[in-house]
Amino acid sequence: MIHSDTEKLIFEQGRAGRTGIDVEGVCLIELDDALSPELRRGPLAGFPEVSEPEMVRHYTRLSQRNVGIDDTFYPLGSCTMKYNPRINEAVASMKGFTNLHPAMPQTETQNAFRILWELEQMLNEICGMDAFTLNPVAGAHGELTGLKIIRAAIRARGEKRDKVLIPTSAHGTNPASAMLAGFTPVNIEVNPDGSVNLEALEKALDENVAAMMITNPSTLGLFETNIKKIADMLHAKGAFLYCDGANLNALVGIARPGDMGFDVIQTNTHKTFSTPHGGGGPGAGPVGVKKELVPFLPSPRIEKFDKEKFGKVLFVPVYDKQSIGRIHSYYGNFLVLLRAYCYLRTMGARGLREVAEAAVLNANYLRVSLAEIGYRVPFNRMCMHECLLTDENMPSGITTLDIAKRLIGKGYHPMTIYFPLTVHGAMLIEPTETETKETLDEFIQAMKEIAEEAKANPNLLHDAPHNTPVQRVDDVGANRPLNLNLRWKQQ
Amino acid sequence: MIHSDTEKLIFEQGRAGRTGIDVEGVCLIELDDALSPELRRGPLAGFPEVSEPEMVRHYTRLSQRNVGIDDTFYPLGSCTMKYNPRINEAVASMKGFTNLHPAMPQTETQNAFRILWELEQMLNEICGMDAFTLNPVAGAHGELTGLKIIRAAIRARGEKRDKVLIPTSAHGTNPASAMLAGFTPVNIEVNPDGSVNLEALEKALDENVAAMMITNPSTLGLFETNIKKIADMLHAKGAFLYCDGANLNALVGIARPGDMGFDVIQTNTHKTFSTPHGGGGPGAGPVGVKKELVPFLPSPRIEKFDKEKFGKVLFVPVYDKQSIGRIHSYYGNFLVLLRAYCYLRTMGARGLREVAEAAVLNANYLRVSLAEIGYRVPFNRMCMHECLLTDENMPSGITTLDIAKRLIGKGYHPMTIYFPLTVHGAMLIEPTETETKETLDEFIQAMKEIAEEAKANPNLLHDAPHNTPVQRVDDVGANRPLNLNLRWKQQ
Amino acid sequence: MRYIPVTSADREEMLKKIGIHFIDQLFDMPTDMLTHLSKPLNLPAPLPEMEVMALMEKFAKEGEIAASKTSFLGGGINRHYLPATISALISRGEFLTAYTPYQPEASQGTLQALYEFQTYIALLSGMDVANASLYDGATATAEAVLMAKRINKKGKTVYVSCALHPHYREVLRTYLQDVDIPIVELAFDAKTGKTILAPTMMNDALALVVGYPNYFGIIEDLKEAREVATKVGALLISVTTEALSLAILKPPGEFGVDIFVGEGQSFGLPPSFGGPLLGLIATKDAYVRNLPGRLIGRGKDKNGKDAFVIVIATREQHIKREKATSNICTNEALCATIAGMYLTAYGKTGLANLAKQNAVKAFRLREKLAKIPGVSIPFSGATFNEFVIRTKKSGAQLLRNLLAGRQIFGGINLSVHYHKNPKDILVSVTEMNTDEDMDKFVHALREILK
Amino acid sequence: MRYIPVTSADREEMLKKIGIHFIDQLFDMPTDMLTHLSKPLNLPAPLPEMEVMALMEKFAKEGEIAASKTSFLGGGINRHYLPATISALISRGEFLTAYTPYQPEASQGTLQALYEFQTYIALLSGMDVANASLYDGATATAEAVLMAKRINKKGKTVYVSCALHPHYREVLRTYLQDVDIPIVELAFDAKTGKTILAPTMMNDALALVVGYPNYFGIIEDLKEAREVATKVGALLISVTTEALSLAILKPPGEFGVDIFVGEGQSFGLPPSFGGPLLGLIATKDAYVRNLPGRLIGRGKDKNGKDAFVIVIATREQHIKREKATSNICTNEALCATIAGMYLTAYGKTGLANLAKQNAVKAFRLREKLAKIPGVSIPFSGATFNEFVIRTKKSGAQLLRNLLAGRQIFGGINLSVHYHKNPKDILVSVTEMNTDEDMDKFVHALREILK
Ligand SMILES: Cc1ncc(COP(=O)(O)O)c(C=O)c1O
């Protein structure tokens, strides 16, 4: 509903003397004994003093200034904004999971280990890999982990390769992760359709190459047709092939990266496996590897010890000597992994296949329909789970940004814009499998209206959105050094 | 956020073949054995076929077309729209309560009975009564129960009184309940300030009067100063004094209806005791009585049997021979009562007193402030938990309805309007204790703007609200017999 | 206090504005009534949230243990699975913390949800129109009889099946006690478990009330009931305590029932120790103005856009006062919204399949139990998901045995309300009962009766 | 499938529009890769929701039992009460199902919540500016060292307190393994439990990393650390694993710490078997462009109205790629939002009181335990809500005894990471521990050590 159009910062609300959740004070003399005054700080200056009703209203109103998948179509490319099942949320809030402390003796938390172990087996099967670590907590974290594993394997071989090849169309996390892992990222030119340019690869490929990172389907939403050839080329040189599995939704139940020659893959549970995106996280980025790389997986890993030997099945976290070591405080984002587990138990093999089929069907339906109404679809072939448009056919002055902002005004969350960087004015649209044809048709209609408005009334687009809590935000201004305001400060 | 401006009926959504929550089909031959085809219906014609994402989006969007206390000030008079604590919701969703079946043997549900019993004791203390039944599920249900109790008591005396006196300012449920209980309601004129006209009462009071129902504080938000005198007058004639306790929020911890001479009271948990209003229910309407009336309370009641006699404390539902009988399928709205119980355990005596103090403080602050900016406050005395305005000072043509609708446009839920019926153009404003002074000040400011708009731009009010999912609704039109549309029908 | 934002500074400023000095001056009432200073309330000391939570978790333990046992309890409170979507959606503050949608522009969400609920109930019951909820099935039955009285001015006595839920009959008795509508209870047939309809005895009938299915789980013959009611000039009221049965049985409307009432708890409400529940009522178009309670209509806003709004409020107490069709005001709106969500979540095929599964499971268990020596099925009438078994032991004893050693709630002891049938137990089977549950029950019963 | 709305009719219509006949034609890839037909995945059969729920409830039982035991476990995962408001608010779909707020006009809720979070962390840590979250305390520590390297081009080696959380040191080792930043661990003083700072040995220092409090619960001397760091030209990084301590201890910023990092799990996240957690990082204004991760700024919309928006994204991978300050993209935004809610729910006095209560409770238990024959407090340094006890038994044995007979999780066995201290146990006391819990612990320990 309609609210006064700004919601004050919580620091500008409340009044001295108001209290939220009640905590009894302590005896000051005892406190001085417990913790000497010279170690203690003064009052929490700047902290708000609000009652519980104020707190609830504040966050309710903030939420109302947001959109999510729950309330609208959110075709953010490369992000797989699929429906987040509520049973997974219910399970992830069960006290028997949330209250597990990682320092409890292993005998007390066998079921938690079992769930992790079973999830690993399922991911192995889905991706065609030999083992998974569940510890990385995001896709990029998984990339780093995967590259560290490759580095360890190369080190174990006694080699010293320090280049990682990355197509220019790759997601920014790829080169950033390569740097973080101590590699030198080398850009590999792509063909206009985003596929790896084999000649460029040929040229760059030498004994110093540790690995190549490939997103498949690519960030342009197209399958990398030459993937096996690329794998062979790399393997022939003793390099590894890394799969950025952010786009796995196009493949689940249909094809397996492991079968294509990939040696390492990171998956994004918050994309493929329906865990919520939470306004930017938490996620999870399990990493799968082929046999050769298993010893280097991060610690701890969960192993299953069999009945025969131990009288009963036992799940135990183990620490391998060759492991790259720990990459997270504990076992990764357990509650996120728990949701992914529920999802896979719900879907089964057939359900996953339906996911990929419907995701790709929806994307191609949009591709053809949007091309029909005049948007430029640069590649005239089947796309995978997402389709790419550009603003090239738009009247001059109308940009991808205008289209995105106008979509907001029409009640949608826009697609991903200006990514991949290799395509000028890119609009990457990923509908996912959980949207109805009716929704797609309405969206096509909205895009059609926008195309018409672009001609008839371009300012409507430049000014968009109009009916949001705030209108077009001036991010250039916000970034000017003198304007930079990263926190509230007490006056 | 902003959405396409209508949300289709669920019956207009979906498509044949979509499924929601999955249930396996059955073997038809076995089904025929289990239930003969001639007893069975055909398919559920008209039922929607939607997937889970569609269902979630539909109800999310519907919710976004509503306002509640959580998102805005909701000063609906006579309704005590106070903050609904979330801990109470958490408790009311504990499986150990929600999964209790009322047919479980009593030994298995002792804690549920204990909670009900303890709640009864607390209500006795708060209201100054001797016993309570928790079985009524709403205020009006409580009224009916209270009147039935009075009837039973009168019957037990061997008398046959059939009149119930009701001030004209009473809530509509009072005369309706009196009718339902088999009484003849008799209107008693009130003074302009809503207080009972003692002469009118004197005149109406005879041996045929079973009871008088009084709302105290009255529906005009004023304390019935003569209450003890009225009680004496009634008692002298052998009649009972019934308290409509809907306005108890003004009194908790400050004064007790039982001490004022009331023989029966119904309370509204969804008002005074913070249980949520749920878009119109469920509530609970516990009824308290003085000793003389205890035997007539509805069945079952929860009794505590003591350790001494039974080895351990035992709570048992009992059925009194003189009881008016059952008024609800089981024990009333248990989960609502549970919330009220948590609230009382949270507040304690001092907290309740603060409730009344703050509720009355807020109401008087609004009364004085709104009078200052030109609204007519018909009674120049302290009000209780709510204050009453009228539209008399408004420019001609501007009505209470216009003001209410304009408030909606300004992001508020309006006050109660045109109630009580005895005051022309009434606006009954109940801020409750859980609102901040800042909110009240903003509301006063909004009312001030409205008063100015009423002069400068009356159409702004007539047309209001402007920014809601639907604008001024034509309820006259909707009620025309030919338009009457009470359900969706398949075309 | 965390729920009350008034600080002492606020208080000072506000008192000043009001023109007084002390809080007590606010209370414009005889001072002898201001008992808070002399006699502060004697209540348990306030607890911080953490302690309330701990206390309530402790209290809830008992119920968790009880609820973890194998259960065949039904009898008007039905055990069904609650889809996880519902609690996520219904807890949204915009639904939870709103009140009666008197202001349609600010309440389209509640209004549309209730309009959809009315539609669902009309579709399920086969009636023309349903209201937006009553308190529960029992009070809905009483309201239906009062409604029948408004319609059928000639009729006098209400004839109520003795096989109707005993609590419903008790509530009906309470409601009718002082309003001059005599109740006559109709016996049931000891062989079939169906109500005995004897039109010759019923010529002063105002209305005829039968369960569908009745308390024994038996599917009453509404065709016959309709014929008899018509013959004696009575309105026919059917009462459904297990709303899921509507998804599989011929709808009451198909038989020409005049008023359908029921308990909607099966649609998304947990057993909740018996409340909140959800009273259903539906009727023919002709009787719509006699309906008690709230009705939501689909109309237009000033721009001609579809809008939902409360209609024919001229039946309601806040307009018609003593002439209203009922005194109901606060009803079970949130429960009705939940029911709408539940029915949407299951949808056309899901709900039908669920009902079928219930019927088949109950049938299987009934067959298995019937084979146990010492167990018989006393009534031959068809059933949905509840049925009566008769054993050689007293019902009370048998249930104690099942619970004590085997952690099974075997059903409801019918002898509490039907003294002549001391060995009868009402067994309910839903989708919540696994095959193992049923085998356990069969096994236990076989042992106990050995 | 209930999550996939595509019906066969939908499929036909869409295939037609696309201009193909079969679903498989969609998959524009070498057919030998389409393994779904030849080798369908071997996964457990799909379960209906009701069965998933039943399965997970069964799995959760074990954890419920464990969690119902008396616990003194801490060590970086802290047990605190979660206000009931939080789960109600954070589960709102608008927060839960949104993603990175790249489109500010559609994301003001997430953006403002994160801006408030940044402010809270800045206020608590006493630093100028905080980011919008990192993965966890351990990776935040590693990111801080990498950040220090960007700032302090001259320094070479990072000196890390051996009393820093062992897992954090392990993660740091993993992160730094291939990036040419040697790690030297600094020993701790066996008497005080504080890190031994020997500036003479540290002249190649890039940064100095100490816990505050450290893993033994000891409050390190940040004043001294600052002096030493300044002397050797190193940046000072302080690491707080129990964020609640910030509400009572002098803030790191007051000591001139350059980079504050920490674990924010205490602010509204349950232990969750160790994740999701909440990495905190804050620094001085001068270093803001070296921060890893997301930053939300307060700017204006085109009408000059306040608006929140992601700023200095030029540090981030999606703009700067290999030159980014970090590879982080998806972070812990929802956890940061929760932390904001938690800090708001407690507020200025509530949070301070909570921290005080923790300190006092821990102090009381420490005093009581110290009196038990056979128990000593090995470190003299001041503590907040965690402390080490040393007994005459091996830590492992003692913890086993406490758990087996008495259902107590007595703490963390330090010998796993500190082999030289095989009899040390790390005990954590929070508001969740009642006086009875503590008495039970004291009593049990007395008995075991008898
Ligand atoms: C193609 C691709 N790779 C990697 C990532 C990084 O994943 P995360 O955000 O989970 O770190 C993303 C995220 O959007 C992505 O789209």
Ligand SMILES: Cc1ncc(COP(=O)(O)O)c(C=O)c1O
């Ligand atoms: C004064 C008064 N009395 C009685 C009632 C009826 O209570 P309920 O709606 O709970 O039936 C109300 C409800 O608004 C009321 O305001």
